[in-house]
Amino acid sequence: MKKLLLLAVLASFLVLPGCSKKKEEEAKAPEAKSAEAALPAGKDIRAAFVYVGPVGDGGWTFAHDLGRQMMAKLPYVKDVTFIESVPEGAESTRIITSLAQKGYNLIFTTSFGYMDPTIEVAAKFPDVVFMHCSGYKSAENVGTYFGRIYQPRYLAGMVAGKMTKSNIIGYVAAFPIPEVIRGINAFTLGVRSVNPKAVVKVVWTQTWFDPGKERDAAESLLDVKADVITMHQDTPAPLQAAEKRGAFAIGYNSDMASQIPGAWLTAPVWNWGTLYEEIAKEVHEGTWKSSKIWYGLEHNLVDLAPMSKLVPADVQEIVNAKKAELASGKDEIFMGPIKDNTGKVVVEAGKTLTDDEKLSMNFLVEGVQGTIPK
Amino acid sequence: MIEILLFATIKAGTPLLFATLGAILMERSGVINLGVEGLMLVGALTGFAAAHTADSLFIGVIAAFFAAMAAGAIHGFICVYLRGNQIVSGLSLTMFGIGITSLFGRSFVGLTIAGFSKVEIPVLSKIPYIGQAIFNQDVLVYFSIILVAAMHIFLYRTKTGLYLRSVGENPGAADTSGINVGLYRMSAVLVGSGLAGIGGAYLSLAYTPFWVENMTAGRGWIAVALVIFAQWNSTRAMAGAYLFGGINAVQLRMQAMGTSLSPHLLMMLPYLFTIAVLVMATLRLEKGSTPEPEALGTAYDREDRK
Numbered sequence: 237m238k239k240l241l242l243l244a245v246l247a248s249f250l251v252l253p254g255c256s257k258k259k260e261e262e263a264k265a266p267e268a269k270s271a272e273a274a275l276p277a278g279k280d281i282r283a284a285f286v287y288v289g290p291v292g293d294g295g296w297t298f299a300h301d302l303g304r305q306m307m308a309k310l311p312y313v314k315d316v317t318f319i320e321s322v323p324e325g326a327e328s329t330r331i332i333t334s335l336a337q338k339g340y341n342l343i344f345t346t347s348f349g350y351m352d353p354t355i356e357v358a359a360k361f362p363d364v365v366f367m368h369c370s371g372y373k374s375a376e377n378v379g380t381y382f383g384r385i386y387q388p389r390y391l392a393g394m395v396a397g398k399m400t401k402s403n404i405i406g407y408v409a410a411f412p413i414p415e416v417i418r419g420i421n422a423f424t425l426g427v428r429s430v431n432p433k434a435v436v437k438v439v440w441t442q443t444w445f446d447p448g449k450e451r452d453a454a455e456s457l458l459d460v461k462a463d464v465i466t467m468h469q470d471t472p473a474p475l476q477a478a479e480k481r482g483a484f485a486i487g488y489n490s491d492m493a494s495q496i497p498g499a500w501l502t503a504p505v506w507n508w509g510t511l512y513e514e515i516a517k518e519v520h521e522g523t524w525k526s527s528k529i530w531y532g533l534e535h536n537l538v539d540l541a542p543m544s545k546l547v548p549a550d551v552q553e554i555v556n557a558k559k560a561e562l563a564s565g566k567d568e569i570f571m572g573p574i575k576d577n578t579g580k581v582v583v584e585a586g587k588t589l590t591d592d593e594k595l596s597m598n599f600l601v602e603g604v605q606g607t608i609p610k
Numbered sequence: 611m612i613e614i615l616l617f618a619t620i621k622a623g624t625p626l627l628f629a630t631l632g633a634i635l636m637e638r639s640g641v642i643n644l645g646v647e648g649l650m651l652v653g654a655l656t657g658f659a660a661a662h663t664a665d666s667l668f669i670g671v672i673a674a675f676f677a678a679m680a681a682g683a684i685h686g687f688i689c690v691y692l693r694g695n696q697i698v699s700g701l702s703l704t705m706f707g708i709g710i711t712s713l714f715g716r717s718f719v720g721l722t723i724a725g726f727s728k729v730e731i732p733v734l735s736k737i738p739y740i741g742q743a744i745f746n747q748d749v750l751v752y753f754s755i756i757l758v759a760a761m762h763i764f765l766y767r768t769k770t771g772l773y774l775r776s777v778g779e780n781p782g783a784a785d786t787s788g789i790n791v792g793l794y795r796m797s798a799v800l801v802g803s804g805l806a807g808i809g810g811a812y813l814s815l816a817y818t819p820f821w822v823e824n825m826t827a828g829r830g831w832i833a834v835a836l837v838i839f840a841q842w843n844s845t846r847a848m849a850g851a852y853l854f855g856g857i858n859a860v861q862l863r864m865q866a867m868g869t870s871l872s873p874h875l876l877m878m879l880p881y882l883f884t885i886a887v888l889v890m891a892t893l894r895l896e897k898g899s900t901p902e903p904e905a906l907g908t909a910y911d912r913e914d915r916k
Contacts, residue, residue, distance in 0.1 A: 446828075456618075492720075495820070
């Protein structure tokens with residue numbers, strides 16, 4: 237009897253969710269080696285991705301995985317594997333090390349919390365190229381990459397500012413870190429550029445992923461008369477709440493137009509594919525050098541999802557004009573004078589924030605109603 | 611304003627309430643189930659999948675109940691008939707639930723259904739302040755409230771309920787008086803798991819009508835804690851579930867209205883209450899009475915009877 241129990245418990249552990257791996261892709265590995273000998277020109281790529289969430293999250297990890305699939309189509313990319321739901325911290329060190337040991341020569345780690353583990357493992361594998369997303373530490377063989385998602389957020393703010401009737405816009409925010417704060421500020425500046433009377437109310441959920449709580453946060457904003465809702469988290473829950481109450485919805489990460497047909501306006505979205513192809517090409521040709529990539533609309537790394545039919549043509553026109561301006565490289569979103577929401581001037585007239593200042597942003601601009609939780 | 615808060619509180623508390631009631635039923639029979647989180651996920655996915663496929667929310671709820679029951683049967687079989695370690699089996703049930711739902715749920719990500727809508731009860735919904743909050747909810751909320759009363763009557767007013775409690779308190783004595791311990795425990799685990807499944811289905815069918823992996827976000831664990839908070843009592847479970855749901859609703863709304871009270875402080879409150887309840891329970895324990903089922907967490911083997 238005891239043995240049976242042990243078997244049953246072991247069996248259930250086998251279906252353990254985290255760190256599930258695509259078997260078929262691993263099976264491709266031996267082929268890659270033989271192909272290497274046949275093709276002397278350029279280095280064959282065997283890439284691996286470490287994801288913080290499941291690929292089915294419909295948000296952050298989902299967007300990265302679309303990029304991975306694009307990269308997998310390149311002829312010299314022999315093998316692209318991924319490991320999903322890897323916890324940040326010590327566990328990730330083990331996973332990244334095992335990937336490097338298995339001979340993957342290009343490893344992407346796609347969450348902020350993998351920063352130190354990536355640096356640590358990279359020191360032991362100097363021939364492997366590591367790319368870490370959203371961090372600030374790099375090394376000889378570790379590059380960093382991220383996107384100026386605040387640019388499409390500014391554009392989304394313009395749409396919101398034009399669409400609101402109550403002049404109250406609800407923002408369901410995640411954690412009070414510079415990335416989220418930058419998004420709120422850019423969005424609000426976009427709102428106020430077309431509608432100086434509108435305000436953006438912020439509610440912090442302190443979650444990245446809790447559909448119930450995020451929906452509740454949206455409800456609380458709708459209760460105080462917000463008629464456009466946007467959010468930073470991965471789930472469509474706040475947007476569904478908006479749709480149900482007859483408000484407009486602006487998403488994030490990926491195009492969810494089909495899920496929220498009655499309220500969807502647009503969303504700031506990621507296009508990781510082009511960047512992943514570019515990096516794979518550089519490593520293949522041997523031209524890759526460690527750098528800190530922070531691309532915006534000009535590289536098409538970030539974009540504004542197509543605006544829905546609910547957005548009138550004249551609004552689409554001014555938003556598209558601004559988008560063209562940003563895409564040409566003229567980014568003056570954080571150009572002074574900018575006041576914070578206590579009235580203090582944070583960016584003086586004629587000055588603009590440097591990238592470092594943008595990356596460590598710690599104030600809310602005028603027009604935001606809410607505080608940064610301490 | 612009070613009405614809005616109360617409405618949100620009840621809605622947020624309902625999934626917790628179902629799961630807590632299910633866990634109480636199981637623990638009353640002497641079986642601890644740490645797999646509630648997994649059962650909720652199984653219920654959430656099956657409920658959504660069935661409702662989407664059959665285009666009927668009712669079928670979704672039924673499917674969630676039976677699917678979670680089937681998953682719970684594994685735990686019941688291991689704990690009751692194989693006399694395995696309940697903690698280990700419950701934990702693996704949670705992992706099993708997370709794993710199997712992410713595997714089979716992939717094709718359901720991004721789909722939508724209409725979800726339960728509000729059903730207004732005439733007359734009662736006109737009561738000032740509380741009418742709209744309590745009597746203008748969806749049917750699952752009403753069902754959960756009826757369930758609280760039904761469970762109380764079952765446990766304290768029926769012979770079967772008495773037998774069930776005696777199995778959880780002293781299975782040896784119950785066995786001597788001719789009660790089938792295994793049958794009672796297994797049935798409690800099956801029905802309790804089914805209820806946890808409905809708790810999960812409330813999330814995917816009424817609260818946020820869609821499916822994403824891990825959408826319970828730890829609510830199963832809160833339910834496990836709520837059982838202790840409620841001291842294995844179904845009416846207190848209701849108070850506990852609404853307290854945990856309510857604090858969350860209040861803190862988000864306070865932010866939206868622009869008050870400056872720290873949300874961290876508010877979020878801490880339910881846990882402070884839990885500690886207070888535990889302290890009180892321990893004090894009572896010293897006086898010699900405890901609501902905790904005596905045989906909780908121990909397997910029963912007739913051969914080992916003392």
